[in-house]
Amino acid sequence: MSGPSRKLAAYAEHPRTPEFAELRFGNLEPHLIEAPDDGTYYLNMGPHHPSTHGVLRLVLRLDGEKVIDCEPVIGYSHRAHEKMAERGLYSQFLPNPSRMDYLGGMIYNVGYCQAVEQAFGISVPDRARWIRTMVSEFNRISSHLLWFGAFIMDLGGFTPFLLAFQDRENILDLLDSVTGSRLTYCYANFGGVTLDLPDDFAGRAKALIETQRTHFETYKKLVTDNTIFRSRTDGIGIITPEQVHSYAMTGPCARASGVDYDVRRAEPYSIYSELDFEVPTRTEGDCLARYLVRFEEMEQSLRIIEQCLERMPSGPIGPDRPLIRVKTKPGSYYFTCESPRGQLGWFLLADKNPEPWRLHARTPSFCNLSAMIEVLKGTMIADTIAILGSIDVVMPEIDR
Amino acid sequence: MTAEGIKSTLRGLVIPNSLLDGTDRERRGFDVEGEISPDAIVAIAKLFFGAGYGLECITAVDQEDFRELWYQFNILTGAPQRHLLRMQLDQSDQVPSISHIYGSARWFEREAFDMMGVQVLGHPNLKRLLLPEDSDFYPLRRDQCIDEELRKTRENRRTKRLAAAEKERAKADAETAALGAAEGSRAEATTTKAPAPVEQVTEASAPTGDPQADAPTQDAVPVVDKGGHR
Amino acid sequence: MPALIAALEGMLGTWLTQFLLGFTALAALITLNAMFMVWFERKVSAWVQGRLGPMEHGPQGTLQTLLDVIKLLGKEPIIPAKVDRTTFILAPVVAFLPALVLLSLLPYSEDLVFTNAESGILLVFAFGGVSLMGVFMGGWSSNNKYALLGGVRAVSQNIAYELPLLLSTMAVVLSAGTLNISKIVQVQTAGGFGWFFMYQPLALIIYIIAATAETNRAPFDIPEAESELVAGFHTEYPAMGFAVFFLAEYTYMFVVCGVGAALFLGGNHGPWLPGPCWFLIKVYFLLFLMVMFRWTFPRLRFDQLMDLAWKLLIPLSLANLMVTALVIKLV
Incomplete structure (x- = not known):
């Protein structure tokens, strides 16, 4: 043979x-x-x-x-995070949330801490709350930047991907100097944060904000005003407010469809009620609207960071000793925060034991992706890719 | 529909006297909480859908002897109003689907089936969502996918809890009996509302149990018991 | 060298010697061009994206492509189980072979023309169309839906863009009054006439757009659109099958830019430097443009691509042709 x-x-x-x-x-x-x-x-x-x-x-x-x-x-990267939560202490679950959504890891990490703190009445010092908010917003920008690059790459343009990665790299470097890790953070702990800001942080952050603003101008010229980009996204994949309502879509996808919902403003947690920022909303509901909303959001995040840098209080950053065994109060709790992709909810069911009885993460991409099926019908293959890219799904977050 | 209007309509749909204003909104995150039976969920979903609420989340919870579904409805515009409805399933784990009302329920219910084995009746495509289609276990059930050590710990805790609850119940029974025939009619009413003994035991000991529920007053045993789970 | 050629002529006869020499020269050109272009494209994209590009092997990474070729040669040529074997193996060959003929038609300088055919332009388009067969055979025989979609897309795209390509060159042909590429170059160089892009700017723009689409380059690379169809028609081709498709792509780029340089930019015409140098400079200038397109624009959607050809480029080039004809008739 x-x-x-x-x-x-x-x-x-x-x-x-x-x-x-x-x-x-x-x-x-x-x-x-x-x-x-x-x-x-x-x-x-x-x-x-x-x-x-x-x-x-x-x-x-x-x-x-x-x-x-x-x-x-879906389910190819299911790692049973919720099951893991049930078998260990509350603090033993701390490294997991950032693995759920590796792009918004800081927001997940901080969100989980806030969920537990809110439920069991753990107080957080002022400085820690401001630091948390600031690094969360940096994380939001880095997540949106990666989305930006990947979205344009889905449309066939390769260059913005690498430019956005360079910007993202700068943010990761900055967060690295604060937290010691680059992608899957375990920075916040119950009652504060683990490390204080380095001395040169404010200067570096301000310089980064400046360069970032000029780079946004470049992206506007290179991508936003590009005719081919416009024709690929304008009027493509329209999500109606009714679909948003039915599928409980949140985040930029919902705001691009005219549903003005942002957890940071609807149910202000941490220090967001003290900050001055806008929630960008558009009514078109197409890929271009989602693109523009995210871009506007990045600029608002820069504003929030500037305010944080300006008003950063001094003082302790957390408890003297890490809080390992949390004193629990039985009951059911729900805490939501705004992840880069929408409403992240932590449903927590506690009993007297030191581990959660049930921890359920309501992840935004899960709902957003389930709504996509309706939008896709009748489009072309190239649009499928564009719509999927514009919705910005992170699979590990859906699969958990 | 106003929040008050929703509440008054809800009151007719939930299990009597279980609808409560959520205590401690800042800490707990819910405006209104209630308990429902599986038959009522479709009507409730329609009510919320009509009032502009979104189905935020369905969480399946294993309480070791029975399973529960916790429905969360939230309004996305204006002031947030998050309502939590808790549904206890019977041993068949069956619940009617609301996926024809809420698109998001489609995957939430599939997830509940996938992770907890909840049989959603009328779901158009009740298949495994995250696990491979040929899986034969429900991983988030308390007795599944755990090692021996954890199983033993949980068994011990459960035995202790059951014993404590049994003691409580005996004490409550004795007090009820002592109250005599004058309260007979009320006692009857409560027994019709009360769930099966097994469930009552676990509920008294369930993790969600309010500390106060461990020491229930005699005539309001089932009511406080049920309403107290938050 | 002349002595060697004379000796060869003595042994093989004039025709065979010339054929062999020409063949060798063109084969060397194809290989060197592809290797240079791969490196050039990497460097230009790195420049656009603020990176360095290949730096490891050789000065500025010039040896990188050579090593890539060696790697590709060393790979196992897998033929998937359920492909149409004969067609699958033939496809890269069919896609690549016409390139050799096309290269021989280009006027590298006044006296360095391998085939001085009277109907040179027509031959270019005729043989260019054959290579499309190879692409479609590859897509069809792969037994892969992505490849099939890529093949189908390639056919409809190339048929659509061959028309504006042909019509825009026809305007030049009308002005020059000949189909012979060398003679078109001579018309431009003779007596202060000037290059044709001055008289036919619209034709040049249409030509560049259509040529980019014809060679399946971004932003018109929908037959292999990697974010949609994985790799399009060559999804199933490993190792040298893939390399030959790659080689064909770069050779066709060279050909269309060569024709463009000859027709619009005066071919080998230019001061100080010898003719072939000028020709290559012009060709690589056009190639640089094509590379820049790729690293700047996102990709068009399939139906938008068709709209562009049928609703914009073809009417425009037809109008251009008619105006040209009218002007020639009147003047």
Whole structure:
């Protein structure tokens, strides 16, 4: 037997081959499983695809290039964070939240701490609250910057990706000097933060804000005003306010559709009620609106950081000793904060024991992605990628 | 619809006397809390949907002897009003789907099925969401996917809790009996409302139990018991 | 060197010697151009994006491409199980071979023309169309939906953009009064006539746009759109199959820019430097433009691409052609 056909035979005889054949469309809507006989076909996009942002799998039913139906298959990066929370102390879960959403890790980390503090009445010193807010906003900018680069790359423009990465790198360097880590932070702990700001922080942060503003101008010239970019995003993937309502979409996706909801303003937590910032809203609901809303948000975050730098109080940054065993109060608690992708909610069910009975993270991308199916129908493959990119999903956050 | 209007309509749909203003809004995060039975959820979802609320989250909770679903409705415009409705499932773990009302329920219910084994009736596509489709376990149940040590700890805690609850109940029973026939009619009313003994035991000892619920007063045992879980 | 050529002629005859020499020269040109272009593209993109690009091997990373080629040669040429084997293997060859003919049609200088065909322009388009077959064969035979979509996209795109490409060159052909590329160059160099881009600026713009689309380069790279179709028609091609497609792409870029330089920019015409140098400078200037397009613009959507061709470029180039004809008739 010659080389290739011998390989073929080996493939056919491989013990797992029949198994693979069975695994094609296991987890789909019933109407997707039947083979279509009307000229349409299935395209299995992902989990290994350049534009599905991690490990999302989209099963598309296509007519030519037109999407007739779509079914997202998720769970490829499920790591059972909620189960992990139940088997350890509250403080032992501290490193996990930032692994859920690796782009908004700081906000998740701080959010979890605030959820526990709010529930069990742990007080946080002023300085720690300001520091937390500031690093959270830096984190929001870095997350949006990565989204910006990846979104334009989905549309086929490669250069903004690297430019945005350079900016993001600067922010990560800055956060690195504060927290000691670059991506998955475990910076906040119950009752404060672990480390104080370095001495040269304010100067570096101010310089970074300045350069960031000039870079936003560059992005505006390079991308926002580009005709091809406009034609790819304007009027594409319109999400109506009714869909936002039905799918409980939050974050920039909801605000681009005219639903003026931002947790930072609706239920101000930490020090947000003392800060002066705007919540950008648009009414178009298309990819361009989501793009513009996020850009505006980055500029507002810069404003918040400036105010934090200006008004940063002095004083202690947390308890003298790390709070390892939290004194719990039985009950159910819900705390929400605004992650870069929308409303992040921590549902906490506590009993007298030192570990949570149940911890449920209400993650924004979970809802946002489930709404995407409705938007995709009737668009083209290229639009599918654009819409997915504009919604900004982070898969580990959905899969948890 | 105003918040008061919602509340008055809700009062007719939840289990009687279980609707409470959420105490300690800053700390707990809920405006109104209530308990519902699985039959009422569709009507409640329609009410909230009509009033412009969004289904924020469905959390499935395993209370070791039974499972619960906690529905959270929140309004996205104007002042936030977050309402928490707690539903206790019977041993069949069945609940009607509200995915035809709320799009977000589609995945929340699938997640509850996936993680906790809640059988959602009428869901168009009740399949595994996060786990592989051929999984045969429900990982977030308290007795699943844990090591021996943790299992033993949990068993011990449970035994202790059950014993304490049994003692409480015996004490309460004795006091009820001592109150005599004059209170008979009220006692009858409470027993019809009271859940099955097993559930009552666990509820008294459930993690959500308000500390006060551990020492219930005699005539209001079930009511305080149920309303007290926050 | 002349002695060697004479000896060869003695052995093989004049025609065969010339053929062999030309073939060798063109093959060397193809390889060197591709290797240079890969390096050039990397460096330009690095410059655009504020990076350094390849720096490790050789000065400024010039040897990087050579090592890449060695790596590609060392890879296992996997042929997936359920492909149409014959077509799958033939596809890169069919896509690549016409490039050799096309290169021989370009006027590198007055006397360095490998094939001085009277209908040179027509030959360029005729053989350019053949390479499309290779792309489609690759997409069709791969038994992969991404590849098939890429192949289908390539066919409709190339058919749409061949028209404005042809029509914009026809305006130049009308002005020059000949289809022979060398003669078109001579018309421009003769007696202060000036290069054709001065008379046909619209045709040059249409030509550059259509040429970028014809070679499937960004922002018109929808047949291989990596964020949508993974790698489009060459998704299933590993190692040298992929490398040959790659080689073909860069060679076609060289060809369309060569034709553009000859038709619009006066070919080998220029002061001080010898003809071939000027020709190459002009070609690489056009190539630089194409590279800059790629690293600046996002990609068009498929239907927008078609709209651009059928609703804008073709009417414009037709109008341009008619105006040119009218002017020539009147003057």
